[in-house]
Amino acid sequence: MSPRVEQSLSQLLHEAFVSLRTLGKRSVLALLGIVIGSSSVVALINIGHNAAVDAAMIFKDMGTDTLIAQFPTKRSGNLSMRAHLDLDAVRSAVPGIAHIGALSLFSGPVVFNGRTANANLVGTTPGIHEAMRLVLREGRFLSPFDANETYAVIGDQVAQALGAPGDPLRLGDRVRIHDYLFLIVGILHNQPRAMLMPVQANESLFIPAEGMRRIYANPQIGNVIIRAAPGQDMERIAREAAAALQRQLTDHSVDMTVPQQMIDGMTRQSRTFAYLLLALGAISLVGGGVGVMNVMLMNVSQRRREIGIRMALGARQRDIRNLFLLEAVTLTAVGAVCGAVLGMTAAWLYAWLSGWVFSLAVAALPLGVGSTLLVGLFFGIYPAVSASRLQPVEALRDE
Structure with a gap:
């Protein structure tokens, strides 16, 4: 770019700022409208993105390769x-x-050294710890050889509730359930909450399924948890597993929950939610654009003699048009930058107050700043154009 052109652009920008400054409060009010509109777009896009990420993580914590079967009558x-x-x-039937x-669920008090805690009493088959991704802190999980033994694996929260300072619950201790x-034989690590799981491991005591008859006269299987091998078609496995389970049941049907379907549905819902938030931000931005038009029309009216x-002196129509267009874009550019900073701050603050991990939406800044500049240009x-079409004779008559 030649020095002459650079000087011309510099001069135009200087004139634009001087002109906007002379408008005083009108420019400030128009700028405030643009800032609010731009910050709304940036903030709402980020809030929608963070809400979608947080909602998806609730289901992803339990794994997209997990299926949960229930048995309604x-x-x-x-x-x-x-x-x-x-x-x-x-x-064997489902590759x-x-x-x-399988899980058999009951609840009741667990007693240790005179201290009592309520817990989920879970009768389990040996494969449940891999299916539920249970992680041991100490000891081992239940094996097929423990079917008739009075062995138990305890969740972290229950273990802490039964322990006391100087007298924690340890491996080899015995807890009483009824008589x-x-x-x-095992103490679990603190497990993340899995919203779709029928039982929370931290609040549970796992015993062999056969031993449930000791504490409950008529134990019933409540759920079957299935974990697929990597790279499998979850829809196929869900369909074939439901059919295989149904062949063993007469009075009950099989309802299979597929977390991946829920995640996909949540993603679509979040996308719709993001579009709604974006539309609200765009409405606010259009309001700011109307303020810019009002200020620029007032600017043209006050500067008719200057035009x-x-x-x-030889200025062409396009020179006048470009001068006022640059002033409008300059006003919106300042508002776009301030709005982007304000919007990011508002989105971060909202995420912090909501307990979310803040994640920057890739489209937030480009879309927020770009749409603001386009609104200012429009x-x-x-x-x-109105300023460029003024006739010199008519314009010079204005006092």
Whole structure:
């Protein structure tokens, strides 16, 4: 770019700032409208993005390769569910299943050294810890050889509730459930909450499924947890596993929950939510653009004599148009930058107050700043064209 052109652009920018400054409060009010509009777009895009990420993480914590089967009754009435299912037959019938386990759920008090804590009492088959991704802090999980033993694996939260300063619950201790003492053979790490899981591991005591009859007269399988091998078609596995389980049941149907379907649905819902927020931000931005047009029209009205002098001295229509268009874009550019900073700050503050991990939406800044500049350009065209079409003689008559 030649020095002459650079000087011309510099001069035009200087004149634009001087002109906007002379408008005083009108420029400030128009700038405020642009800042609010731009910050709304940036903030709402980021808020929608962070809401979608947080919602998706709730389901992803349990793994997209996990399936959960439930067994509602086919007919009205309280029909008992079976206490045993042939899970090996299901694994053989459905290629791609890595781990499968069943849960029988009950709840009640657990007693240790005179201290009592309420817990989920979970009767489990040996494969459940892999299916649920349970991680041990100490000891081991239940094995097929423990079927008739009074062994238990305890969740972190229950272990802490039963322990006391100087007297923590340790491996080898026994806890009492009703009239039976269960030997603790494993203590779980603190597990993240999995919203779709039928039971939270931290609040549970796991015992062999066969031992549930010691504490509950009529144990029933409540859920079957299936974890697929990597790279499997989850829709296929869900369909075939449901059919394999259904062959073992007569009075109950099989409802299969596929987390990946819920994640996909959540993604679509979040996208719609983001579009709605973007539309709200755009409405606010259009309001700021109307303020820019109002200021520029007022600017043209006050500078008619100056426009006439410029034209009389040889300024072309496009020079006048570009001068006022540059002023409009300059005003919106300042508002866009300030709005971007304000919008990012507002989005971060909202995420912090909501307990989310802030994640910057890739499109937020380009879309927020770009749309603001386009709005300023669009609403600045009419005043700029109106100024360029003034006749020098008519403009010079204005006092």
